[in-house]
Amino acid sequence: MRARDVNSGGAKSDDDGYAALAAGIAAGERPALARAITLIESTRADHRARAEALLAEVMGRTGHSLRLGVSGVPGVGKSTFIEAFGLMLTGQGHRVAVLAVDPSSRRTGGSILGDKTRMEELSRDPNAFIRPSPTGGSLGGVARRTREAMLLCEAAGFDVIIVETVGVGQSETAVADMVDLFLLLLLPSGGDELQGIKKGIVELADLVVVNKADGELAPAASRAAAEYQSALRMLRPLSEAWQVPVLRCSSLEKRGMTEIWEAALRFRDLLGPQGLAEKRGGQARAWMWSAVEDSLATAFRRHPAVAARLPELEAKVAAGEVPATLAAEELLRLFRKG
């Protein structure tokens, strides 16, 4: 049953009124949650209208969770970590929702979390809810749907939301912009694997965890953790109230999980209710404006006169033949005319 709940949304969502879904979510029913997420993922206009009504309905029940982003290059063991970490949390009585931001994901799998076998035990846990990344579309669209899914999960009473990202490209920034705490998973290989990580990602991390600190890799993990710690001390403002901790864990042997959770709670306590509200408020405002700007930019690009002139002009700008501001002003004139 439960495994099916997760995927049953697609088939049923059309039958649900948003009020019924809101009631199911308020009751913490995972099938209703799954269908609601399918609804907000839909691009059909009538679905979108119901999705908006549903979000407005549940908004008062949102915000009561710790939002945790988890990133790391492929092979670092994100899914194994999230399963071990999630099971520790459900074992403590938490209700854990796992979402993902993976712009490369396709309905035909491809999404890390689409592959259920990756978190078999957690996906069978009645206090866990696992949802693959929304499929297709731009990173902005995927992030938007994940943010809305996060709100629905909170409304359904999940008090820990884990948002996984694939660890390549811009998705980390998108995830860091929607969570309270951004956790970066690293391999015990002393920096080599960072070649897969985009510039600036390490500096996004509020918490760094060296995974696979077990067996033969244990000594390497200790070395790597010490090296990362001193490197971060060097490159991070010493005056910052929060000095990014570098922890070790073994997802395989399920060790180090409570220490990571305690560090996350320390981080939240340091922020305080006021700081957390300000951080989330800033994220929400930025999210609103990026939605506005995306929509304006789309209308701009689709404007016939702009679309007709854009390719040649953009090429000339790139070639250094036309100053960027002149090109912008010409395009804006075309846009205003029509």
Next chain:
Amino acid sequence: MRARDVNSGGAKSDDDGYAALAAGIAAGERPALARAITLIESTRADHRARAEALLAEVMGRTGHSLRLGVSGVPGVGKSTFIEAFGLMLTGQGHRVAVLAVDPSSRRTGGSILGDKTRMEELSRDPNAFIRPSPTGGSLGGVARRTREAMLLCEAAGFDVIIVETVGVGQSETAVADMVDLFLLLLLPSGGDELQGIKKGIVELADLVVVNKADGELAPAASRAAAEYQSALRMLRPLSEAWQVPVLRCSSLEKRGMTEIWEAALRFRDLLGPQGLAEKRGGQARAWMWSAVEDSLATAFRRHPAVAARLPELEAKVAAGEVPATLAAEELLRLFRKG
């Protein structure tokens, strides 16, 4: 005379036709360059029209310089460094233009470079041109005018453009987005001063230089350089063709300057003509789009119905009472109506 050239623009710009300015710039005349920059800094519509014509006129002569960004916290000695570095370059026969991005600068001083005494020797050098930061306005506006000033300096035959930034806030990113190479100046204090530097700035650096490597600070500078080097090795992709070098210099004793210039040339050679063209092309495209988006966002914010609704809605979004996408969609509906 020369010192006055720099400031004489304001008085004269109104008298110049853009063709006369273009000719003066082509002849490498600094007074014409100074007046042209004053013209592109003006917000008056008729000035703006002439500025656009002027930029279009000189565009063919731009691009033949090495564009170097210099950042570092107040007190690191940016001006002293730029003076020593610039004099070394003019001594080698280069023509050096120094611009600045400082959103806090005011015509009444406040701009680091506005204070001429800070670069007295360089400002007297016939092969140097020093221009304070454009005053007032948003960072975007200041950056736009500095980018255009950079193009004018190139058209006037300056082959090294140094863009200084104040080392706080977002101005570093704006500068990194307009130069070929971003140089970060640090103090020989082993990380402490990074508290003044925004997250991610260190990772923007293509070249790190520990300044004040002289006298009693020499040993500390060596230690700091070694520590920064290992920290950067740790946090920077090892696979990157360019491993950010950490050099030392003494601006006071004018030592280490040629090594820094050689490192900058190595970086440019590594990019190659194709890589440099791609980097600049990407910067110009991004610059064009940010100009478009700024203008669209301004029109949006000024739209009466939007402006009337925005404060309450944005507050509710920040408070988590209204989902960001719903607020965005409501505002967009208001905008499209009017």
